[in-house]
Amino acid sequence: MSLIAVAITVESAEQVAFALESAHAAAKRGATIVEWRVDALAHTDNALESVALLVKNSPLPCIVTIRAAAEGGAYVGHESARLELLIAVCKLTVPPSYIDLELAAFQASAEFQKQFATAQTSTRLILSAHDFQTRPADLSKRIGAMWNEPLCAVAKIAWLARSVRDNLEAFELLRHQSKPTIALCMGPFGIASRVLAPKFGGFLTYARPDNEMGTAPGQLTAQEFINVYSFARITPATKLFAVVGWPIEHSLSPLLHNAAFSATQFNGAYVPMAIPPEWEHFKASLGEMSGSTILNLRGVSVTLPHKEHALRWCKQQGGDADLVSEWCGAANTLIFSDNGVTHAFNTDAPAAVAALAGALEINQQHSAALASGGAIANVEISSARAAHVNVDAKTIASQTLDQWRQQCVLVLGAGGAARAVIAGLALTGAHVVIANRTHDKAKQLAKHFNARAIIGSHQSRVEAVALGNIAAHSFTAIVNCTSAGMTGSGAESIDPLPTTLEIKTRMVLMDTVYRPRETPLLRRARAAGAVIVDGTEMFLRQAALQFELFTQDDCAWSNATVVMASHDLPGKNKQTNIAERGRIAPEKSLSTNSSGTSAPLSLWRELLNQQLNAQS
The missing domain is CATH 3.20.20.70 (Aldolase class I)
Known part of the structure; x- marks a missing residue:
């Protein structure tokens, strides 16, 4: 030892x-x-x-x-x-x-x-x-x-x-x-x-x-070795997982995933690996780590600025990607299978949509399934819901889609996080408006995501609007996908939303930044009486989906209900109906209730609250 x-x-x-x-x-x-x-x-x-x-x-x-x-x-x-x-x-x-x-x-x-x-x-x-x-x-x-x-x-x-x-x-x-x-x-x-x-x-x-x-x-502290990395549990047989990004030292993912590994007695270790922002660094580092016969690297969480690199690298290796990764051109999860095939997933999209759905009072579980390309069928309805909703799962899915089609959501940003959020929202049928400092990037994203076939006979509705013109629109929700307000970004004091746009009471404001928990944008929104969704919700939900992909059949939390779509190779025709390629896998996902809350979330919320409160 x-x-x-x-x-x-x-x-x-x-x-x-x-x-x-x-x-x-x-x-x-x-x-x-x-x-x-x-x-x-x-x-x-x-x-x-x-x-x-x-x-x-x-x-x-x-x-x-x-x-x-x-x-x-x-x-x-x-x-x-x-x-x-x-x-x-x-x-x-x-x-x-x-x-x-x-x-x-x-x-x-x-x-x-x-x-x-x-x-x-x-x-x-x-x-x-x-x-x-x-x-x-x-x-x-x-x-x-x-x-x-x-x-x-x-x-x-x-x-x-x-x-x-x-x-x-x-x-x-x-x-x-x-x-x-x-x-x-x-x-x-x-x-x-x-x-x-x-x-x-x-x-x-x-x-x-x-x-x-x-x-x-x-050097880490002894407490970090024990409490964050479960040092005493690591053995030669331990499977390795990592979070890669730049910078990476502030990531809370190791704390969460290692705690979940310990709670489920899963023999895994999760470590941060810093990779500089350039594509060549990512390509070389992932190539050597995944090809190592001694590491036993089984999965990687991918954070900024490498999400688009992750999908590109997976394809170059002859791997496959889930539908959402293909849709948004970015992946936040790589899985290395025993047969040498790399699989790319995007758990950001269903996580963001589920977090937003809760604030909009839309069914989170079905929203996440829509955002992951999952066909809504054979979903077990909880007894509480069945007591007053006497309809089958497909009808509830239809109702969820109808609710989303009534939403107009402003997305700030055009990077990897924004692409995932836009993809997820587009799959739900919501009207998505993109605004970015570089308007051409917003227009490119809108062109990529607009008028694509989604569930049923519906098409996605995505448009780009210049930041200076967003005040002319009415939104039910706003999602910040920029780094404005993020600790260590150099833009900690910046509110990315132009003051010309009035934040109305009961409007939903969601930030993908979780460090700090309350950004300048969320402080402004709270003062205006808006409904606040801080970055921890999306962060925890995407991590829960990653945890399910990491552990698969070996996880003690295995009696689940929904959510990720199949990682089979999507067809060449990217305009085909995504519902035909999605699936629900009750035997392989995290234990989930009707609101889409999975088993590790209560544990993780407690850990995250302790960590963020200690740093505030």
Whole structure:
């Protein structure tokens, strides 16, 4: 089982008591070993006495490290003094379990090698190598030297990842280890190497104390390893899932999916993987990850700006896409099947429509089915609804379609999220109006989605209107699909809706941004008396549909009713009636009630509320 080492920096004797408190707190949060980073402390007069107190009173087994500045540490004194202090630490009455020394320093000091080899100590040696700039050119040579050194108990190699593909090399090193090994990629691209250490037999992974920067870029807290990533559940047989996007560090998807995996005893791990926005980065990264025989990558959530890339990549691989992905030209979910075929899905469309339907008092379950291209048939009506609606499912579907055809919905934006929302709304029969800063993009989307055959004999109704002219229209609902108001977007204070458009009482305002929960647009809408749908509703519903696709028949929540359309290849004629290609799969979707609420949503809402409230 891989250890979680919390790395605690101690710079002076005065910090010893606080450092021990931090170690106790980390132990309660799941850390299993402590690394005392005493780089600066080693410069002080009573360094050995301070280290002795740390080791003797440590709540967990510990590592003592005096990292040289050349490899990312803070020690700048004489090298001989550093090595002498490490030997003295090994000879303490209560010695640490390990000391960590750089491979280069070890190889340069025959005296240290001699003294450590002859020391009467239980302390074992971790030899390490670090590169905070890039992958070292002699990586294989360095790790080989550590593996071949008899005095080395644990080998450690860490470098700044250039892309998520560096993680694969770290995993390969762990697969071929000849002694306990730590192989980690630092920085935003390297989180997978930290989280998945147990899957590949890594000796340990490093964590930072709460509310501290950490000793290396990309470190998580012990609490994150346990509460977000269910670190202790990860085994070599664990199936891997990921969320890819740029930026990705603020994504809450790992928290939700890993919690659902734990709740259902599904052996899966879900990690963030940052991929820069360019197509070539996406193509190369997905190609290597999906083609890896050791990852066991089974599914990917795709977020901005890669949703259109996802569909393009799937098609280039000879995969297939569901109807909504084909309709909107974007996918937010990729599934990798055992036979090597990639399947692309878009769960944003049915999720957005279901979230909006709730505010408009339209049947959410049937709305989601319409928006996913699903034919409404054989839907089991709940007893509560059947008590006062004595009609069959097809009639209810017809009523749902009629209700949607009375709606006029303004969609702000023309990117991947907007395409999914527009596609879903178009499939319901609603009148959709697109407004975007670049009007030509809005016109292109309208041309793509308008006058297409949908359910029955109906056609979609989609048009583009310039932002300056939207006040001349009357809308029952408005959906923001831009990044305006999003944390980290650079547009946090922007309200994307022109002030010339009056927000009326009882109008429905929905934002696809969920961080923060209340954007400038929603604050304005709330003040005007509108019905508010924040971004968490769409986010949670699309995640629930992804979870069903990820787990399939292995999910404990398996007695479901609706919602995704078939992932069979759509026909070449994109104008054919979509109802003929949809399906309802009661045996393979999440447990859903008549309002379209699925089993993980209550769990996820609680987690999301806690997370967002903590950050507000």
